[in-house]
Amino acid sequence: MKIRRDIWLIVLVGFLHFGLYAQTPVNNNSLTETLDKASMFLTDVEGDQKVKANQNLTELIESLEVIRKKETDDDAFLRKLFLKTNRKTLRRYSLYADFSETMLDHNYGCLSGTILYSLLLSHFDFNFEAIELSDHIYLLVENENSKFIFESTLGSRGFIANKTDIDKALSGYNERSVVNQSMTAVASLNSNEQTSVINNRIGLKELAGLQYYNKAIESFKNTELITALKQSEQSHELYPSVRIKQLMQLLVNEILYSEGLTREVKQNALKNYISHIRENKISRTK
Numbered sequence: 001m002k003i004r005r006d007i008w009l010i011v012l013v014g015f016l017h018f019g020l021y022a023q024t025p026v027n028n029n030s031l032t033e034t035l036d037k038a039s040m041f042l043t044d045v046e047g048d049q050k051v052k053a054n055q056n057l058t059e060l061i062e063s064l065e066v067i068r069k070k071e072t073d074d075d076a077f078l079r080k081l082f083l084k085t086n087r088k089t090l091r092r093y094s095l096y097a098d099f100s101e102t103m104l105d106h107n108y109g110c111l112s113g114t115i116l117y118s119l120l121l122s123h124f125d126f127n128f129e130a131i132e133l134s135d136h137i138y139l140l141v142e143n144e145n146s147k148f149i150f151e152s153t154l155g156s157r158g159f160i161a162n163k164t165d166i167d168k169a170l171s172g173y174n175e176r177s178v179v180n181q182s183m184t185a186v187a188s189l190n191s192n193e194q195t196s197v198i199n200n201r202i203g204l205k206e207l208a209g210l211q212y213y214n215k216a217i218e219s220f221k222n223t224e225l226i227t228a229l230k231q232s233e234q235s236h237e238l239y240p241s242v243r244i245k246q247l248m249q250l251l252v253n254e255i256l257y258s259e260g261l262t263r264e265v266k267q268n269a270l271k272n273y274i275s276h277i278r279e280n281k282i283s284r285t286k
Contacts, residue, residue, distance in 0.1 A: 028068070031061060034123040040208040041099035041115055044215075053103040060088060061123060068124065074143045075161070081120060082150060082159040089116065090152060096218045098211055110137050111214055113152025115207050121150075122204070130207055133173060134198040134243075137210070174199070198243070209239025216247060225255045229269055233276045240280065248273065 035054055042050055064081055071077045090113050091106035102112040114130055114137045121128045121141060128141045128150075139150035149169050151158035160166055200206075212235035219228035229251040236244045255261060255269045 028065065029123050029125060031058060031123075034061065034119060037122065037204055038099075038119055040204065041112075041211060042103075044098065045100045045104075049100070049104060053100055056089075056103045057119070060085065061120070063088070064120065064124070074126075075146050075148075077124075078126065078141060078143065078148060079159055079161070081124070082117070083156055085116065085120060086152075086156060086158065093153065096214055098215065108152065109214075110153050111207070111210055114139055114150070115204075115211070117150045117152060118204060118207060129201045130203065131173070132198060132200040132202050132206070132210065136173070137207075138173065140201075200241070202239070206239040206241075209235045209237070209241075209244070211235075212238065213244055213247070216251075220247075220251065220254075225251060225258060225261070226265065226269055229255065229273065233273070236276070236280065248276075 035057065038054065038057055042053055045053060064084065067080050067084070068077055071080060089102065089106060090108045093109065094101065094107040095109055097107040097109045097112050099112045099115045102108045102116055108116075117139055118128065118130060121139070126141060126143060128139050131138055131140055138152070141148040141150055146161075147163075147166060149158075149160035149166055151160060151169070160169055202210075212231050216228045216231035216235060219225075219231060229248065232244060232248045232251055236248060252270065252273050256266055258266070261269075
C-alpha cells in the first residue's frame with residue numbers, strides 16, 4: 001500500500017509541475033517603466049489632468065494584462081491588443097490630437113494613435129518600428145515569423161495581418177511618401193508644394209519630437225509664430241530631422257518680417273533661435 005501511495009504521489013507532483021510550467025512565461029515591462037515613457041508625451045498637461053491621463057493608460061494596460069495571462073499565443077494577443085485599444089480609447093478622429101487628448105478625451109490622430117500603440121507594444125515587449133511618412137505614420141510589428149501593420153486610422157480594419165494586404169498597404173504608403181517635406185504635418189493629407197521623400201524608421205523619442213512638430217504646424221497655421229518657433233525647437237531637440245530644421249528657419253523668417261510683432265519680440269526670438277542652433281550645431285544655411 002505504501003508503494004502504491006508513493007507512486008500516486010509522484011504522478012500527482014508530475015501533473016502539478018506540468019500545470020505550473022507548461023505555458024510560456026510572458027515578459028512585460030513594469031507599469032512604472034511604461035508610465036515613465038508615457039511622460040514624454042504628456043508635457044502639455046499637469047496636475048489632475050496628468051493624473052487622469054496616467055490613470056486611463058493604467059486601466060487600459062491592466063485590462064490587456066488580464067487578456068495576456070489567458071492568451072499566450074502572441075499573434076492572437078496582438079490582434080486583441082489592437083482591437084481592444086481601438087474600441088476603448090480611439091473613438092473620434094481629430095487631425096492634430098496629441099497623446100494627452102487621446103488619453104483624456106478619446107480624440108486621436110494617426111500620430112497619437114501610433115504613440116499609444118507603441119507604448120503598449122513596448123510594455124508587452126514586442127518588436128516594432130514606427131514608420132514616418134511626410135503626412136502619416138504607422139507601425140510595423142514583427143513577431144518571429146509573423147509581421148503586422150498597426151494602422152491607427154482605419155478602425156478595426158487597421159490590424160493588417162494577411163501578407164497580400166500588408167504588401168498592398170506598403171505599396172500605398174510608398175506612393176504617399178513623396179510629398180512636401182517642409183510644411184506638411186504628420187497628421188496632414190495635403191500636399192501641393194515641392195516634393196521630397198520621407199520614409200524613416202523611428203522610435204519613441206522621435207515620436208515625441210513629431211508631437212511637438214505637429215503642435216508647431218498647428219500654431220503656425222493659427223499665426224501664433226512665437227509659440228510655433230518654441231515648439232519647433234523642442235521638436236528638434238528630440239528629433240533633429242531635416243523638415244524640422246526647415247520649419248524653424250521658415251518661422252524665424254516669418255517672425256522677422258511680421259508687422260504684428262514688436263522689434264523686441266523679434267530680437268528675442270532670433271536670439272533664442274541662434275542659441276538653439278549653436279547648442280545643437282545646426283547650420284542655418286542647410
